[in-house]
Amino acid sequence: IDGAQREFDYFALSLQWPGTICHKTRHCCSSNACCRGSNSPTEFTIHGLWPDYNDGTWPSCCYRSQFDVKEISTLLDALEKHWPSLYCGKSSTCFKKHGTCSSPVIRDEYSYFITTLNVYFKYNVTKILNEAGYVPSNSERYPLGGIVSAIENSFRATPEVICSKEAVEEIRICFFKDFKPRNCLASKTSCPKYVSLPAYVSMGREASE
Ligand code: 5GP
Numbered sequence: 001i002d003g004a005q006r007e008f009d010y011f012a013l014s015l016q017w018p019g020t021i022c023h024k025t026r027h028c029c030s031s032n033a034c035c036r037g038s039n040s041p042t043e044f045t046i047h048g049l050w051p052d053y054n055d056g057t058w059p060s061c062c063y064r065s066q067f068d069v070k071e072i073s074t075l076l077d078a079l080e081k082h083w084p085s086l087y088c089g090k091s092s093t094c095f096k097k098h099g100t101c102s103s104p105v106i107r108d109e110y111s112y113f114i115t116t117l118n119v120y121f122k123y124n125v126t127k128i129l130n131e132a133g134y135v136p137s138n139s140e141r142y143p144l145g146g147i148v149s150a151i152e153n154s155f156r157a158t159p160e161v162i163c164s165k166e167a168v169e170e171i172r173i174c175f176f177k178d179f180k181p182r183n184c185l186a187s188k189t190s191c192p193k194y195v196s197l198p199a200y201v202s203m204g205r206e207a208s209e
Protein backbone atom coordinates (compact mmCIF):
# COMPACT_ATOMS: atom_id res chain seq x y z
CA ILE A 1 0.00 0.00 0.00
CA ASP A 2 0.99 3.67 -0.29
CA GLY A 3 2.69 3.66 -3.65
CA ALA A 4 4.60 0.44 -3.12
CA GLN A 5 3.02 -1.09 -6.19
CA ARG A 6 4.34 -0.55 -9.70
CA GLU A 7 2.38 1.35 -12.32
CA PHE A 8 -0.35 -0.60 -14.08
CA ASP A 9 -0.15 -1.64 -17.77
CA TYR A 10 -3.67 -1.25 -19.14
CA PHE A 11 -7.32 -0.65 -18.25
CA ALA A 12 -10.14 -3.17 -18.34
CA LEU A 13 -13.66 -1.76 -18.38
CA SER A 14 -15.73 -4.48 -16.83
CA LEU A 15 -19.41 -4.50 -17.79
CA GLN A 16 -21.99 -6.72 -16.22
CA TRP A 17 -25.25 -8.08 -17.57
CA PRO A 18 -27.96 -7.37 -14.97
CA GLY A 19 -30.23 -10.10 -16.31
CA THR A 20 -27.63 -12.68 -15.28
CA ILE A 21 -26.48 -11.06 -12.02
CA CYS A 22 -30.04 -10.56 -10.81
CA HIS A 23 -30.96 -14.15 -11.57
CA LYS A 24 -27.98 -15.35 -9.56
CA THR A 25 -28.23 -13.21 -6.49
CA ARG A 26 -31.16 -12.58 -4.24
CA HIS A 27 -29.48 -11.10 -1.22
CA CYS A 28 -29.31 -7.48 -2.32
CA CYS A 29 -31.97 -7.20 -4.89
CA SER A 30 -34.83 -6.08 -2.71
CA SER A 31 -33.06 -2.76 -2.15
CA ASN A 32 -31.81 -2.49 -5.70
CA ALA A 33 -34.16 -0.97 -8.25
CA CYS A 34 -31.98 -2.43 -10.96
CA CYS A 35 -33.04 -5.94 -10.09
CA ARG A 36 -36.75 -5.23 -9.90
CA GLY A 37 -38.82 -6.91 -12.55
CA SER A 38 -40.96 -3.91 -13.36
CA ASN A 39 -38.22 -2.22 -15.33
CA SER A 40 -36.03 -5.08 -16.36
CA PRO A 41 -32.67 -3.62 -17.37
CA THR A 42 -31.61 -4.03 -20.97
CA GLU A 43 -28.18 -2.41 -20.85
CA PHE A 44 -24.83 -3.68 -19.71
CA THR A 45 -23.90 -1.71 -16.61
CA ILE A 46 -20.48 -0.81 -15.25
CA HIS A 47 -18.82 -3.21 -12.83
CA GLY A 48 -15.60 -1.27 -12.74
CA LEU A 49 -12.69 0.37 -14.49
CA TRP A 50 -9.75 -1.73 -13.49
CA PRO A 51 -6.05 -0.98 -13.92
CA ASP A 52 -4.39 -4.33 -14.70
CA TYR A 53 -0.92 -5.79 -15.30
CA ASN A 54 -0.02 -7.65 -18.48
CA ASP A 55 0.76 -10.76 -16.45
CA GLY A 56 -2.88 -11.18 -15.43
CA THR A 57 -2.55 -9.75 -11.93
CA TRP A 58 -3.54 -6.29 -10.75
CA PRO A 59 -2.65 -3.77 -8.09
CA SER A 60 -5.20 -2.65 -5.51
CA CYS A 61 -5.49 0.07 -2.89
CA CYS A 62 -2.37 1.92 -4.04
CA TYR A 63 -2.53 4.89 -1.73
CA ARG A 64 -4.57 6.07 1.22
CA SER A 65 -7.35 8.34 0.13
CA GLN A 66 -10.58 9.23 1.79
CA PHE A 67 -13.47 8.58 -0.55
CA ASP A 68 -15.64 11.71 -0.46
CA VAL A 69 -19.10 11.36 -1.96
CA LYS A 70 -19.34 15.17 -2.23
CA GLU A 71 -16.65 15.15 -4.89
CA ILE A 72 -18.90 13.15 -7.20
CA SER A 73 -22.27 14.65 -6.23
CA THR A 74 -22.87 15.90 -9.79
CA LEU A 75 -22.35 12.37 -11.10
CA LEU A 76 -24.52 10.46 -8.65
CA ASP A 77 -27.60 10.22 -10.88
CA ALA A 78 -25.57 8.88 -13.78
CA LEU A 79 -23.61 6.54 -11.53
CA GLU A 80 -26.76 5.12 -9.97
CA LYS A 81 -28.15 4.40 -13.40
CA HIS A 82 -25.07 3.09 -15.19
CA TRP A 83 -22.88 1.88 -12.32
CA PRO A 84 -25.34 0.28 -9.93
CA SER A 85 -23.88 -1.93 -7.25
CA LEU A 86 -25.63 -5.07 -8.21
CA TYR A 87 -23.97 -7.00 -5.41
CA CYS A 88 -24.28 -4.16 -2.90
CA GLY A 89 -20.75 -3.07 -3.79
CA LYS A 90 -19.75 0.41 -2.66
CA SER A 91 -18.30 3.15 -4.80
CA SER A 92 -15.99 4.01 -1.92
CA THR A 93 -14.48 0.51 -2.07
CA CYS A 94 -14.38 0.73 -5.81
CA PHE A 95 -12.40 3.95 -5.77
CA LYS A 96 -10.00 2.87 -3.06
CA LYS A 97 -9.36 -0.53 -4.61
CA HIS A 98 -9.08 0.41 -8.29
CA GLY A 99 -9.19 4.17 -8.62
CA THR A 100 -6.15 4.77 -6.48
CA CYS A 101 -4.13 2.49 -8.77
CA SER A 102 -5.09 4.36 -11.94
CA SER A 103 -2.55 7.12 -11.50
CA PRO A 104 -0.75 8.76 -13.18
CA VAL A 105 -3.42 8.47 -15.92
CA ILE A 106 -6.29 9.26 -13.55
CA ARG A 107 -5.33 11.43 -10.62
CA ASP A 108 -8.35 11.86 -8.41
CA GLU A 109 -11.71 10.53 -7.40
CA TYR A 110 -13.84 12.75 -9.63
CA SER A 111 -11.64 11.98 -12.65
CA TYR A 112 -11.89 8.28 -11.97
CA PHE A 113 -15.68 8.23 -12.09
CA ILE A 114 -16.17 10.73 -14.95
CA THR A 115 -13.53 9.00 -17.06
CA THR A 116 -15.19 5.64 -16.55
CA LEU A 117 -18.60 7.03 -17.52
CA ASN A 118 -17.16 8.69 -20.63
CA VAL A 119 -15.43 5.52 -21.81
CA TYR A 120 -18.58 3.53 -21.13
CA PHE A 121 -20.68 5.93 -23.24
CA LYS A 122 -18.14 6.03 -26.05
CA TYR A 123 -17.72 2.25 -26.33
CA ASN A 124 -21.35 1.20 -26.17
CA VAL A 125 -21.31 -2.59 -26.05
CA THR A 126 -25.08 -2.89 -25.61
CA LYS A 127 -25.71 -0.85 -28.77
CA ILE A 128 -23.22 -2.85 -30.81
CA LEU A 129 -24.73 -6.15 -29.73
CA ASN A 130 -28.29 -4.97 -30.31
CA GLU A 131 -27.42 -3.79 -33.81
CA ALA A 132 -25.93 -7.21 -34.53
CA GLY A 133 -29.17 -8.87 -33.38
CA TYR A 134 -28.04 -9.91 -29.90
CA VAL A 135 -30.93 -8.75 -27.78
CA PRO A 136 -32.12 -9.82 -24.30
CA SER A 137 -34.08 -13.03 -24.46
CA ASN A 138 -34.94 -15.91 -22.18
CA SER A 139 -35.20 -18.36 -25.04
CA GLU A 140 -32.54 -17.46 -27.63
CA ARG A 141 -29.00 -18.85 -27.62
CA TYR A 142 -26.35 -16.87 -29.46
CA PRO A 143 -22.98 -18.03 -30.76
CA LEU A 144 -20.24 -16.74 -28.48
CA GLY A 145 -18.06 -16.19 -31.56
CA GLY A 146 -20.69 -13.91 -33.06
CA ILE A 147 -20.79 -11.74 -29.96
CA VAL A 148 -17.00 -11.51 -29.85
CA SER A 149 -16.83 -10.70 -33.58
CA ALA A 150 -19.42 -7.93 -33.32
CA ILE A 151 -17.29 -6.21 -30.68
CA GLU A 152 -14.02 -6.86 -32.53
CA ASN A 153 -15.43 -5.43 -35.75
CA SER A 154 -16.47 -2.28 -33.96
CA PHE A 155 -13.56 -1.67 -31.58
CA ARG A 156 -10.77 -3.53 -33.44
CA ALA A 157 -9.90 -5.27 -30.20
CA THR A 158 -10.82 -8.55 -28.56
CA PRO A 159 -13.00 -8.49 -25.44
CA GLU A 160 -13.16 -11.02 -22.65
CA VAL A 161 -16.52 -12.68 -22.02
CA ILE A 162 -17.41 -14.26 -18.69
CA CYS A 163 -20.38 -16.55 -18.24
CA SER A 164 -22.40 -18.05 -15.44
CA LYS A 165 -23.43 -21.42 -16.86
CA GLU A 166 -24.57 -20.43 -20.37
CA ALA A 167 -25.57 -16.86 -19.47
CA VAL A 168 -23.28 -13.93 -20.25
CA GLU A 169 -22.41 -12.36 -16.90
CA GLU A 170 -19.69 -9.91 -17.82
CA ILE A 171 -17.97 -8.45 -20.88
CA ARG A 172 -14.63 -6.72 -20.42
CA ILE A 173 -13.17 -4.36 -22.97
CA CYS A 174 -9.58 -3.28 -22.63
CA PHE A 175 -7.69 -0.06 -23.31
CA PHE A 176 -4.21 1.30 -23.54
CA LYS A 177 -3.49 4.12 -21.12
CA ASP A 178 -4.65 6.65 -23.73
CA PHE A 179 -8.00 4.80 -23.90
CA LYS A 180 -7.45 3.41 -27.38
CA PRO A 181 -8.92 -0.12 -27.45
CA ARG A 182 -6.53 -3.05 -27.13
CA ASN A 183 -7.02 -6.78 -26.77
CA CYS A 184 -7.91 -8.11 -23.38
CA LEU A 185 -5.79 -10.99 -22.17
CA ALA A 186 -7.58 -13.72 -24.08
CA SER A 187 -6.78 -16.78 -22.06
CA LYS A 188 -9.66 -19.09 -21.34
CA THR A 189 -13.32 -18.16 -21.43
CA SER A 190 -15.86 -19.49 -18.97
CA CYS A 191 -18.50 -19.53 -21.73
CA PRO A 192 -19.87 -22.39 -23.80
CA LYS A 193 -20.20 -22.12 -27.61
CA TYR A 194 -23.76 -20.83 -27.37
CA VAL A 195 -24.72 -18.28 -24.74
CA SER A 196 -27.76 -16.35 -23.57
CA LEU A 197 -28.49 -12.75 -22.60
CA PRO A 198 -31.34 -13.41 -20.18
CA ALA A 199 -34.01 -10.84 -19.50
CA TYR A 200 -34.60 -10.50 -15.79
CA VAL A 201 -37.92 -11.93 -14.74
CA SER A 202 -39.25 -10.86 -11.38
CA MET A 203 -40.04 -13.87 -9.22
CA GLY A 204 -42.89 -11.99 -7.59
CA ARG A 205 -41.12 -11.80 -4.25
CA GLU A 206 -40.04 -8.21 -4.77
CA ALA A 207 -43.58 -7.14 -5.60
CA SER A 208 -44.82 -8.00 -2.14
CA GLU A 209 -41.94 -6.32 -0.32
P1 5GP B 1 -14.70 -11.75 -9.02
O1 5GP B 1 -14.56 -12.71 -7.90
O2 5GP B 1 -16.10 -11.25 -9.21
O3 5GP B 1 -14.07 -12.19 -10.32
O4 5GP B 1 -13.83 -10.47 -8.63
C1 5GP B 1 -13.94 -9.89 -7.37
C2 5GP B 1 -13.32 -8.53 -7.41
O5 5GP B 1 -11.92 -8.63 -7.74
C3 5GP B 1 -13.90 -7.63 -8.48
O6 5GP B 1 -15.02 -6.96 -8.05
C4 5GP B 1 -12.73 -6.72 -8.74
O7 5GP B 1 -12.68 -5.72 -7.78
C5 5GP B 1 -11.55 -7.63 -8.60
N1 5GP B 1 -11.16 -8.24 -9.89
C6 5GP B 1 -11.56 -9.42 -10.44
N2 5GP B 1 -10.97 -9.64 -11.62
C7 5GP B 1 -10.17 -8.57 -11.84
C8 5GP B 1 -9.27 -8.21 -12.90
O8 5GP B 1 -9.10 -8.92 -13.91
N3 5GP B 1 -8.62 -7.03 -12.76
C9 5GP B 1 -8.79 -6.24 -11.66
N4 5GP B 1 -8.09 -5.09 -11.60
N5 5GP B 1 -9.60 -6.55 -10.65
C10 5GP B 1 -10.29 -7.70 -10.74
Ligand code: 5GP
Pocket: 016, 021, 047, 085, 086, 087, 088, 089, 093
Ligand atom coordinates in the same frame (compact mmCIF):
# COMPACT_ATOMS: atom_id res chain seq x y z
P1 5GP C 1 -15.18 -6.74 -4.37
O1 5GP C 1 -15.79 -5.99 -3.22
O2 5GP C 1 -13.81 -7.22 -4.09
O3 5GP C 1 -15.30 -5.99 -5.66
O4 5GP C 1 -16.09 -8.04 -4.53
C1 5GP C 1 -16.30 -8.93 -3.47
C2 5GP C 1 -16.99 -10.19 -3.93
O5 5GP C 1 -18.32 -9.91 -4.35
C3 5GP C 1 -16.26 -10.81 -5.09
O6 5GP C 1 -15.92 -12.12 -4.77
C4 5GP C 1 -17.19 -10.73 -6.26
O7 5GP C 1 -17.38 -12.01 -6.82
C5 5GP C 1 -18.49 -10.23 -5.69
N1 5GP C 1 -18.92 -9.00 -6.38
C6 5GP C 1 -19.01 -7.77 -5.82
N2 5GP C 1 -19.54 -6.89 -6.69
C7 5GP C 1 -19.76 -7.58 -7.81
C8 5GP C 1 -20.34 -7.24 -9.03
O8 5GP C 1 -20.79 -6.11 -9.27
N3 5GP C 1 -20.37 -8.19 -9.98
C9 5GP C 1 -19.89 -9.45 -9.76
N4 5GP C 1 -19.91 -10.33 -10.74
N5 5GP C 1 -19.39 -9.82 -8.59
C10 5GP C 1 -19.34 -8.91 -7.62
